[in-house]
Amino acid sequence: MNVRALAAKAIFDVLEKGISLSVALPDKQQYLDSGKDKALMAEICYGVMRQLPQLDKCVSDCLEKPFKGKQRIVYQLLLVGCYQLYFTRIPAHAAISETAEACRQLKFDGLVKVVNGVLRNIQRNEMPLNTDIETLRYNTPAWFIKRLQQAYPEQWQDIIEQSHQRPPMWLRNNQQLHRREAYIATLAQHNIDASEGPSPNAILLDSPKDVNALPGFMDGAASVQDGAAQWAATLLAPQNGELILDACAAPGGKTCHIIEQAPQANVIAVDFDEKRLVRVQQNLDRLNLKAQVIHGDAANIDLWWQGEKFDRILLDAPCSATGVIRRHPDIKWLRKNKDIEELAILQQQIFDHCWQWLKPGGTLLYATCSILPEENSQQVTQFLARTPDAQLVPISQQSNAQDIGWQILPGQDNMDGFYYARLVKAQ
Ligand SMILES: C[S@@+](CC[C@H](N)C(=O)[O-])C[C@H]1O[C@@H](n2cnc3c(N)ncnc32)[C@H](O)[C@@H]1O
Structure with a gap:
């Protein structure tokens, strides 16, 4: 199958089946031989995720009736075609003929003419950029725009802009x-x-x-890790000889960093997701590091840990990942508004439970790659209110010492959006 057909299949997996692009893309890329084709496929899939509402509008405006059921894949293919026409330097005739050929390869010979016709139509139209509809103008779901406007009345447009940039390595x-x-x-x-x-x-x-x-x-x-994520081990400040819990460890970037910093620490890396845990071990092996890797629930530590309490705990909590949209633009479409409240409840459960397993005088670093206060400063404020033996220790990088934790916004110092709060337990 050609690049366009495989791209349509990967996009179908994300939009119709809810599979993340970081899984769907390599799953389909494996059928391509050349690195150049793989790169083009990635560029198209990421691009479609970034610009989805605009592409949606262009394609659906040119269709007499919507595609349903199995034919949805042809709709995704039209998104692929439209993206090439508006956002790449691929000559229009090549983009259209390759996309029509992909339609044949996907076994929808009867729709090749429609694909050709729609793409030729799009080629003649202007991209609808000047629009009053916010979702279209910002290529972002309305619920997320609203939450950003509430949380960041001054910065929300800049955050959206930064979330659409290609991230550095x-x-x-x-x-x-x-x-x-x-x-x-x-x-x-x-x-x-x-x-x-x-x-x-x-x-x-x-x-x-x-x-x-x-x-x-x-x-x-060296390891590949965003600059924001690299603050975790630094702020946790692990020491040799300590017992340290990385409570939500997979795929293990921060676990490895903790051990690089304190090679004689006893690090326990736990995650709920058994498949992702495999990657923790792979990362440890490549770096020749040792940790105890445990499949377990951070909200039920008693079930898998009979040892003593921990000197330090990193709680890199499951979150909306709204700070890393520039790396994972599919998050905009996979995440739903109601997820935020559900995630906040899960975070609270893990937070409270981990705290019970921290030694007096110990440090817990709460972290997320979210930019929403419900998961960050509000979460920590509520935790402090119900946990008398917890004290917040300001982080020197915070712009304001009175802030509850350190919120890094996407693009700040070239980093991803991230949040840290450091808490110490009374002796
Ligand atoms: C933000 S990711 C962690 C990233 C990781 N710390 C790193 O730096 O590579 C959150 C992780 O929490 C895990 N998780 C979610 N609920 C959990 C639970 N109840 N107990 C343990 N891990 C959980 C997810 O499987 C996911 O791997």
């Missing part, structure tokens, strides 16, 4: 192997330009690279 230098300056120099020798990020081991690449092109990557020289 960040590396985490492996401090066990070399200093950050030394690895940046090694990168430069391989013609890879990079600079230091704000947290101690963060390296920002000038342009994204395939990990196989990074010197020493397979031997653990």
Whole structure:
């Protein structure tokens, strides 16, 4: 199958079956041989997710009646065609003929003419950019725009703008192997330009690279991790000899960083999702690090842990992931408004339970990749109100010492949107 047919199938999986693009894309890319085709397919799928409402409008305006049932895949294919016409440099005749060929490959020969006709029509039309409908203008669901407007009356447009940018690639230098300056120099020798990020081991690449092109990557020289996520281990400040719980660990980026920072700490990495836990072990193996990896529920620690209480706990809670839309634009369409309240309840349960397993004097770092206060500052404010032995310790990077935790917004210092709150338990 050609790139367009496979792209339509991946988009179908996301929009019709609710599968995340990070799963659907590689699942279909495996049928392509060339790296160039794989890159084009990724560009089209990510692009369609970013611009979905506008593409939807263009396509549906050109259709006499909507496609239903099995024919929906042809609708996704038209989104793919429309994206190429408006947002890529692919010559229109090639975009249209390849997309029509994809329709044949998807076994909808009877609709090839329709696909051709609709795309030719779109080619003649202007992209509907100037519109009063917010969802269309911002390519963002109405419920999310509303929540952003409430939470960030001054910044919401900027947040949406940043959430549509292509994210940079960040590396985490492996401090066990070399200093950050030394690895940046090694990168430069391989013609890879990079600079230091704000947290101690963060390296920002000038342009994204395939990990196989990074010197020493397979031997653990560095890991791919956004600059915002790299603050977790720094703020947790793990010490050698301590017992540390990473309560929601998969795929293990932060677990590995904690051990790089404190190799003699006893780290317990737990996750509810058995499949994702496999990736924790793979990451540990590549970096030659050791942790106890446990399949368990962070809201029921007694079921899988009979040992002593923890000196430090990282609670990187399940969340809406609204801070990382620039990396995962499908989140805009997979996440629903009602999820936010449900997630806040889940976060509260895990938060309260983990706290019981923290030693007196111990530190718990609460983190999310969300930008919504319901999951962040409000969550922590409510926790503090019902937990008399918890004290919030301000984070020096916060712009205002009175804030409840540190909210990083997408694009700030080139980082993803993230939230941290550091809490200490009374002795
Ligand atoms: C934000 S991700 C963690 C990312 C990870 N800390 C990292 O840096 O690679 C949240 C994780 O929480 C896990 N999770 C959700 N509910 C859980 C629960 N009740 N107990 C343990 N893990 C849970 C999910 O499976 C998911 O892997």
